Amino acid sequence: MQLIDGKAISAQMKEEIAAEVAQIKAAGGKTPHLAAVLVGHDGGSETYVASKVRTCEEVGFKSSLIRFEDNVSEEDLLACVDKLNNDADVDGFIVQLPLPKHISEQKVIEAIDYRKDVDGFHPINVGRMSIGLPCFLSATPAGILELLKRYEIPTQGKHSVVLGRSNIVGKPVANLMMQKGYPGDATVTVCHSRTPNIKEVCQSADIIIAALGVPEFLKGDMVKEGVVVIDVGTTRVPSTETKSGFRLKGDVAFDEVAHKASYITPVPGGVGPMTIISLMRNTLLAGKKEIYG
DSSP: OEEOOHHHHHHHHHHHHHHHHHHHHHTTOOOOEEEEEEESOOHHHHHHHHHHHHHHHHHTOEEEEEEEOTTOOHHHHHHHHHHHHTOTTOOEEEEOSOOOTTSOHHHHHHHSOGGGBTTOOSHHHHHHHHTTOSOOOOHHHHHHHHHHHHTTOOOTTOEEEEEOOOTTTHHHHHHHHHSSSSSOOOEEEEEOTTOTTHHHHHHTOSEEEEOSOOTTOBOGGGSOTTEEEEEOOOEEEEOSSSTTSEEEEOSBOHHHHGGGEEEEOOTTTSSHHHHHHHHHHHHHHHHTTTTTO
16 A cells, blocks of 8 residues: 655645746746635635645745635625736635625636636636636646646546545546546546445445545445545544644545555545645646636
């Protein structure tokens, strides 16, 4: 069993992006600028956005953080989105999800200029991805593909099972795994809460990408020897062993599955670091106008 080290790969990518940004600046080019809009004080969102801001500094980006209380009106939030769309200095921006219930997340996503949609959630980016056109890929699926590529894990003709059908991970990663090229060319099965025979499907999988959000869902008796396991789950569960009072649990029962796997990602330290660095790469592409000109 080999552990897939997302921390190490993301650190490598961070160095690559920082070197490219330094070259851009040395040549008199524009510093890439990422803006983040944060509504309310959700603990997970606060941590994630703070990490994005810190990573921007480390790679040499300019970053902006725009905060709203959770009682902000949908109209005011959409006005902020419109302002960022029209700010020539901002290359890419994100509106951190989830949003309060009185705000339509889909309306906000669709209001973002797809050319600045570095989260890759806008229907234009999703549509272009689905037919293999250049676009901003959703950060977590992009990070998963980068891990497979950098560890040179074969995907062609492999049976890849995706657990979960969310718009953010499940659907896009399933689409990317079946596209022509590497990493891709896999035969993909998507399982979800209404799939009756998940155990049998998983037992036939060469690659399992678990993104259900159910702690330790994938058990040892659900996988075959030599399987590749990518655990996307990050559920906070109470813990008396940590200062924060919680710990992160993945969707995979790691101790049961790891000894049967050829490759496996840990939680934390696997897919998580790749999500933020993939967002940075999208921002660099946006700054260079490489995808949409």
